């Protein structure tokens with residue numbers, strides 16, 4: 095099932111296109127079935143870019159919510175939902191005739207700097223929950239290229255209050271600036 099609205103996808107792809115000029119690779123933490131990953135791969139192929147795409151997921155669905163995720167609006171997003179296999183995602187790339195990205199199956203908390211590229215031009219963070227976004231931000235923050243962009247999905251989504259909380263808490267302590275809100279937090283190094 096589609097997780098990212100068409101209007102959001104359009105905005106994400108616009109940012110991805112702009113990020114092609116920057117050093118570094120594209121990263122997606124929380125790829126699920128790979129809908130957005132496929133679009134990133136298509137963009138890289140269409141433009142002849144030598145950037146690599148790195149995508150990550152537990153492939154076991156969401157972890158448990160923490161108190162920060164509690165919301166009257168959101169009884170969805172329970173532990174274990176959004177599970178898909180790594181193989182299914184890989185097959186989607188093969189069927190589309192696109193290069194298979196670097197796909198890592200892991201809980202974000204178990205990833206280290208060595209699991210990510212040296213430099214990141216664009217990081218798309220779509221882990222839905224407070225801890226997942228907090229862990230994703232910690233993984234990418236020191237790797238962003240100058241001018242690199244972090245896009246966080248579900249910012250200001252009342253069903254997923256943990257996303258906004260994780261981003262806002264992190265922004266207080268880091269030299270990054272939020273340049274756009276609504277459902278996408280677009281964050282740049284300042």
Ligand SMILES: C[S@@+](CC[C@H](N)C(=O)[O-])C[C@H]1O[C@@H](n2cnc3c(N)ncnc32)[C@H](O)[C@@H]1O
Pocket residue numbers: 096097098122123124125126127128129130131150151152153154155156157176177200201202203220221222223225226
């Ligand atoms: C909303 S879906 C991602 C949708 C995808 N970005 C897209 O464009 O279609 C969220 C994904 O994040 C993964 N996820 C959330 N928290 C995670 C964590 N802490 N570690 C690993 N994967 C996680 C879930 O397994 C799920 O597949």
